[in-house]
Amino acid sequence: MNLEYSDEHKAFRDDVCRFLDEKLPEHLTDRGRRGRAPSKAEHEEWHAILHEQGWLAGNWPREFGGAGWDAVQRHIFETETTARGAPRIVPFGVAMLGPVLQKFGSKAQQDHYLPRILDGTDWWCQGYSEPGAGSDLASLRCEAVRDGDHYVVNGQKTWTTLGQYADHIFCLVRTSKEGKPQEGISFLLIDMATPGVEVRPIVLIDGSVEVNEVWFSDVRVPVENLVGEENKGWTYAKYLLTHERTNIAGVGFASAGLAALKRIARAEQDGGRPLAENPHFAARVARVEIDLMAMATTNLRVVSAAAGGQAPGAESSMLKIKGTVIRQEINALAKTAAGPYALPFQSEAVEGTNEEPVGPDYAARVTGQYLNNRKLSIYGGSNEVQRQIIAKTMLGL
Numbered sequence: 001m002n003l004e005y006s007d008e009h010k011a012f013r014d015d016v017c018r019f020l021d022e023k024l025p026e027h028l029t030d031r032g033r034r035g036r037a038p039s040k041a042e043h044e045e046w047h048a049i050l051h052e053q054g055w056l057a058g059n060w061p062r063e064f065g066g067a068g069w070d071a072v073q074r075h076i077f078e079t080e081t082t083a084r085g086a087p088r089i090v091p092f093g094v095a096m097l098g099p100v101l102q103k104f105g106s107k108a109q110q111d112h113y114l115p116r117i118l119d120g121t122d123w124w125c126q127g128y129s130e131p132g133a134g135s136d137l138a139s140l141r142c143e144a145v146r147d148g149d150h151y152v153v154n155g156q157k158t159w160t161t162l163g164q165y166a167d168h169i170f171c172l173v174r175t176s177k178e179g180k181p182q183e184g185i186s187f188l189l190i191d192m193a194t195p196g197v198e199v200r201p202i203v204l205i206d207g208s209v210e211v212n213e214v215w216f217s218d219v220r221v222p223v224e225n226l227v228g229e230e231n232k233g234w235t236y237a238k239y240l241l242t243h244e245r246t247n248i249a250g251v252g253f254a255s256a257g258l259a260a261l262k263r264i265a266r267a268e269q270d271g272g273r274p275l276a277e278n279p280h281f282a283a284r285v286a287r288v289e290i291d292l293m294a295m296a297t298t299n300l301r302v303v304s305a306a307a308g309g310q311a312p313g314a315e316s317s318m319l320k321i322k323g324t325v326i327r328q329e330i331n332a333l334a335k336t337a338a339g340p341y342a343l344p345f346q347s348e349a350v351e352g353t354n355e356e357p358v359g360p361d362y363a364a365r366v367t368g369q370y371l372n373n374r375k376l377s378i379y380g381g382s383n384e385v386q387r388q389i390i391a392k393t394m395l396g397l
Helices: 007-023 026-033 040-053 071-083 091-104 107-118 233-248 251-267 279-307 315-342 366-377 383-393
Strands: 124-127 143-147 150-157 168-174 185-191 197-203 209-222
Touching: 007 040, 007 071, 026 040, 071 251, 071 279, 091 107, 091 124, 091 168, 091 233, 143 168, 150 168, 150 185, 168 233, 185 209, 185 233, 251 279, 251 315, 279 315, 315 366, 315 383
Parallel strands: 124 168
Antiparallel strands: 143 150, 150 209, 168 185, 197 209
């Protein structure tokens, strides 16, 4: 295992940096530095720029229109783009559904949906979680009953991220109640414009609307929208979640957050000296930086193994746990560093406002980010569930 970049990968990193210098709009990076989430239009703008470059789907093979990058190239691209404050590629079509369709979808599904993901025609969202079926997905109850050439779907999904923008949703639905709960689940592709689909926004504690409830009332879905075989959806769902959890490690996001934290600590004063010189605070920053360096090394080990043809296993659970804990600690330290300026939480700072922020500009979103990122250790399979996976698959407990 070699954790050093090869000459080819160093050259690739230079190409990525040149591309970002030339093509990454400043207004997108400025929004990232202010801690504000990109708007739909900004997501689409960055999506189009990457698609034109042929770099939108680094994880897709060239035969499906992807960049065909190896795991190290994908790691380099994600690290450099997040360090520059570029918007994250919306993962639901590119990183989640795309690989599932390439491996399990029909030829017709591949020909129809994959090009539309690349050119931005379709915006997908994920229909996994339900009330009572979050980390325990096998408990899901949203039901699809076969009726001729259609499935009739009834039920509810929740925590559907960016579902307010989506025109399609990929859903896990129950198609059988026989046998083990995992054996009666299917994977359906649903047009959000179908009669009976209703999206209800959920206002989060930071004042943003990022997630939604999606309700299905007698929604008729063509049978050709079934991915793979009926009642085999659990296999496809696990395949998708492995990709999702590896991405959740977020080394690049943590690195960018740590850099922002250090800027705040240098700007804020404590006893007439920069907060960064406070021994107690500096020790906490050093601890989280050490943890981040260790996680980045583990991430590179996984990347190196993937480049050698090995699929990520329980290591993706390790990265998910450690990555989310580190980002939450960085958020907590940033909130501490901002001090009293973090107290008057300004929900209007979530989006553009003409009002001057209270205190330094960097403080406007500190509390919002702290509150919003409480979710990190829950979504994508809670950290408790990830620990169970590690205990079972790596420790044999």
